[in-house]
Amino acid sequence: METWDAIRSRRNVREFSSQPLDEATLDRILEAGRRTPSSRNWQPWDFVVVTDQDQRSRLSKVWRGAWHVAKAPAVVAIVAPLVESHQEKEILHFDLGQLVMVMMVAAADAGVGTGHAVVADQDLARSLLGLPEDRFCAYLISCGYPDGDPLRPLTTIKRRPFREVVHRGVW
Numbered sequence: 049m050e051t052w053d054a055i056r057s058r059r060n061v062r063e064f065s066s067q068p069l070d071e072a073t074l075d076r077i078l079e080a081g082r083r084t085p086s087s088r089n090w091q092p093w094d095f096v097v098v099t100d101q102d103q104r105s106r107l108s109k110v111w112r113g114a115w116h117v118a119k120a121p122a123v124v125a126i127v128a129p130l131v132e133s134h135q136e137k138e139i140l141h142f143d144l145g146q147l148v149m150v151m152m153v154a155a156a157d158a159g160v161g162t163g164h165a166v167v168a169d170q171d172l173a174r175s176l177l178g179l180p181e182d183r184f185c186a187y188l189i190s191c192g193y194p195d196g197d198p199l200r201p202l203t204t205i206k207r208r209p210f211r212e213v214v215h216r217g218v219w
């Protein structure tokens with residue numbers, strides 16, 4: 049898929065077909081993440097890949113909006129360091145935002161749907177993923193082929209109008 053088509057095709061996918069996700073495709077999504085730029089190139093991420101159905105079902109309980117984690121053939125847990133200062137937190141979350149988007153666009157390029165989930169119950173995530181004390185689970189990304197419509201460039205989108213968002217020269 050062209051980059052432009054991948055960007056326009058990505059949408060949150062929360063229902064997945066029974067088609068498995070092969071290792072090479074999943075590795076490409078992970079490799080896209082590994083290549084993401086970050087502040088001072090600190091690369092504040094690790095990925096825990098979860099495919100086991102029972103583990104995913106339990107992981108889906110970390111937040112009420114994480115139910116789709118139980119339905120996806122593969123889930124990538126984005127793990128990050130616990131940082132103290134406000135400035136470090138801001139930089140961390142900017143970097144994590146870029147990371148997640150790069151992985152989602154790389155997935156869309158391969159026809160793979162992805163869904164975000166935030167993590168409210170960090171204790172549960174920590175115990176299920178075996179995380180060290182100095183790390184937390186920032187996001188879960190459900191990955192798999194969409195149930196129903198395959199990914200294709202969206203023609204109607206729920207977004208603010210272009211003319212409202214774009215300001216030229218001054219606000």
Ligand SMILES: Cc1cc2nc3c(=O)[nH]c(=O)nc-3n(C[C@H](O)[C@H](O)[C@H](O)COP(=O)(O)O)c2cc1C
Binds near residue numbers: 058060111114
């Ligand atoms: C930081 C962030 C957190 C999100 N958390 C969740 C979540 O916990 N569960 C979920 O189902 N969707 C979650 N979403 C998905 C958004 O609701 C979705 O991206 C938005 O409604 C736009 O829809 P689209 O991704 O299909 O374009 C999250 C998105 C972002 C950027």
